[in-house]
Amino acid sequence: MATLELSGVTAGYGATPVLRDVDLTVEESEIVGVVGKNGVGKTTLMRTVMGLLDPSNGTVSYHGEDLTGASADERARAGIGYIPQGRDVFPELTVEQNLRMGEHVNAGASRTRYEEIYELFPILEDRATQAGGTLSGGQQQMLAIARALVADPDLLLLDEPSEGVQPSIVDRISEDMRTINDELGTTILFVEQNLGVIRGMADRCYAMERGEIVDEIGGESLTDEDAVADYLAV
Incomplete structure (x- = not known):
């Protein structure tokens, strides 16, 4: 059974559709990317999965359960963690307080993941009493990821993790996400x-264009730089 399945999802703002008849499946323990140029609907897709935007047509299923009408809070408690574009850490709260906010995700979790988080991101333990808003962009991204992981979500939604982050930290975050998936x-x-x-x-x-899924790239095609870059070029 798929962890996440979108079937015929159309969504947008007001009368303007941004997503058009989107079918998408994420199997358990997969890491699936959605690629495309600016403005094709990638963030709208993530907001729709999280319940921040209601689709006008189609269904969103999680572990086989129809969550199309569920609120974002309900989806979080069901085990969906969300790291939005721009991170949205609480700037006035300390790193530790930011992390504690993540405990409200995944009501069915039997444990929290502080030990694993601090192993992945030791800088967060070192900066536990520092205000979140004073961290660097890369550190804030680590904090946002860690906050989403605290309650051990089944599904993690990550919107543009490299945005505003220096290249060396981007590489580290990519490696950490692989570790999170594996371990x-x-x-x-x-x-x-x-x-x-x-x-x-x-x-x-x-791959998305004009609000539609137009291709699926996997296997050897994913190692072909041109096969992916074609959907990113301006």
């Missing part, structure tokens, strides 16, 4: 335009 078994759906991140993280990718 914690977390299923990951991410959207990205950085070719290195896409090729370094994804098991396979969906």
Whole structure:
């Protein structure tokens, strides 16, 4: 059974559709990327999966259960973690307080993942009493990822993890997401335009154009730089 399945999803803002009849599946323990140029609907897709935007048509299923009408809070409690574009850490709260906010995700979790998080991101333990807003962009991205992982979600949604992050930290985050997938078994759906991140993280990718899924890239095709880059070029 798939962890996440979108069937015929159309969604947008007001009367303007951004997603058009999207079919997408993420199997358990996969890392799946969604690629495309700016404005094709990648962030709208993530917001729809998280329940921040209601589709006008189609269904969103999670572990076989129809969550189309469920709120974002309900989806979080069901085990979906979300790291939005721009990270959205709480700037006035300390690193430790930010992490504690993540405990409200995944109501069915039997444990928290602080030990694993601090092993992945030791800088967060070192900066536990520092205000989140004073961290660097890369450190804030680590904090946002860690906050989403605290309650051991089954599915992690990650929107543009490389945005505003220096290249050396981007490489580290890509490696960490692979570790999270391998060692914690977390299923990951991410959207990205950085070719290195896409090729370094994804098991396979969906390509979007004009709000539609137009291709699926996997296997050897994913190692072909041109096969992916064609959907990223301006």
